[in-house]
Amino acid sequence: MLEIDRVSKRFGAKTALDGVSFTAAPGELFGFVGSNGAGKTTTMRIALGVLAADSGEVRFAGRPVTHDTRAQIGYMPEERGLYPKMKVLDQLVYLAELHGLSTNDAHRAAELWIARLGLGPRRKDDVQKLSLGNQQRVQLAAALVHDPALLVLDEPFSGLDPLAVDVLSGVLREKAATGVPVVFSSHQLDLVERLCDRIGIIRDGRMVAVGTVDELTRDAGRRLVVTAPSANPGWATTVPGARVLENHGPTTVLELSPSADDQAVLAAALATGPVTEFSHRRRTLTDLFRDSVATPGAPR
Numbered sequence: 407m408l409e410i411d412r413v414s415k416r417f418g419a420k421t422a423l424d425g426v427s428f429t430a431a432p433g434e435l436f437g438f439v440g441s442n443g444a445g446k447t448t449t450m451r452i453a454l455g456v457l458a459a460d461s462g463e464v465r466f467a468g469r470p471v472t473h474d475t476r477a478q479i480g481y482m483p484e485e486r487g488l489y490p491k492m493k494v495l496d497q498l499v500y501l502a503e504l505h506g507l508s509t510n511d512a513h514r515a516a517e518l519w520i521a522r523l524g525l526g527p528r529r530k531d532d533v534q535k536l537s538l539g540n541q542q543r544v545q546l547a548a549a550l551v552h553d554p555a556l557l558v559l560d561e562p563f564s565g566l567d568p569l570a571v572d573v574l575s576g577v578l579r580e581k582a583a584t585g586v587p588v589v590f591s592s593h594q595l596d597l598v599e600r601l602c603d604r605i606g607i608i609r610d611g612r613m614v615a616v617g618t619v620d621e622l623t624r625d626a627g628r629r630l631v632v633t634a635p636s637a638n639p640g641w642a643t644t645v646p647g648a649r650v651l652e653n654h655g656p657t658t659v660l661e662l663s664p665s666a667d668d669q670a671v672l673a674a675a676l677a678t679g680p681v682t683e684f685s686h687r688r689r690t691l692t693d694l695f696r697d698s699v700a701t702p703g704a705p706r
């Protein structure tokens with residue numbers, strides 16, 4: 407279990423993190439999302455121990471992260487720390503050996519991840535000659551090559567083509583299935599929603615929501631999409647507990663309070679004429695994200 411426990415960090419006058427807490431259990435895929443500058447990279451760097459927190463603690467398997475624990479972490483930094491003039495295979499072997507693998511095991515692991523991440527034809531190329539997406543694949547291989555007990559990946563999906571996204575999604579699921587906690591940040595919310603067991607949303611250095619997508623979206627009100635081509639604007643405002651979120655021509659998106667009656671909405675819509683669409687829409691992570699990063703005082 408990775409535990410981020412009330413971690414705070416200032417850079418000069420700027421409070422980058424203010425009491426950030428969350429956990430990633432063994433076997434759990436935890437998605438970390440937030441606007442640019444919200445504090446994701448800072449949290450991950452502190453989790454790895456490359457940056458010190460001002461207060462709070464990071465624990466892995468119940469113990470504070472130390473130099474020894476750090477060797478068990480597969481980390482993909484935002485700044486992508488590869489050796490540009492080293493060949494892909496040599497680089498991965500070297501990194502695996504740095505983490506304590508024997509030369510034979512390091513070769514085996516490097517070849518395995520080269521094949522898995524589709525880098526076979528590039529294995530003898532200098533990293534600097536690879537496309538950005540392929541450099542990203544090497545970076546991922548570097549995070550995985552020593553068979554880490556914890557994965558902390560800063561935007562691992564950025565710049566990957568759709569096939570590589572599928573491969574990486576499979577790899578992360580597979581690692582989690584072996585009991586490894588996996589934490590990664592991403593701005594691709596549909597992907598995070600699809601892939602992650604739990605999600606944390608950070609805003610201005612504070613966690614504003616942590617939980618499963620279901621937990622986070624369940625209590626937030628039901629959404630209805632109603633298309634009533636003959637209706638005048640404002641037709642839905644008379645229904646108790648219904649709030650208009652969006653209007654697109656004849657289509658209205660409504661949020662219903664828990665006590666509101668969806669059939670009353672349907673009756674009000676039918677009273678205006680024909681209804682060509684009436685459907686419930688689950689709140690997505692994107693809806694939740696927009697609300698929690700844009701709304702002052704949004705739920706914590």
Ligand SMILES: Nc1ncnc2c1ncn2[C@@H]1O[C@H](COP(=O)(O)OP(=O)(O)OP(=O)(O)O)[C@@H](O)[C@H]1O
Pocket residue numbers: 417420421422440441442443444445446447448449484
């Ligand atoms: N070394 C530093 N010195 C000064 N300020 C910093 C430093 N590192 C981060 N910050 C500030 O801390 C805040 C959090 O930055 P951080 O990089 O953690 O955000 P992020 O959520 O990873 O953003 P992005 O999605 O853009 O990568 C920002 O305001 C950033 O400018």
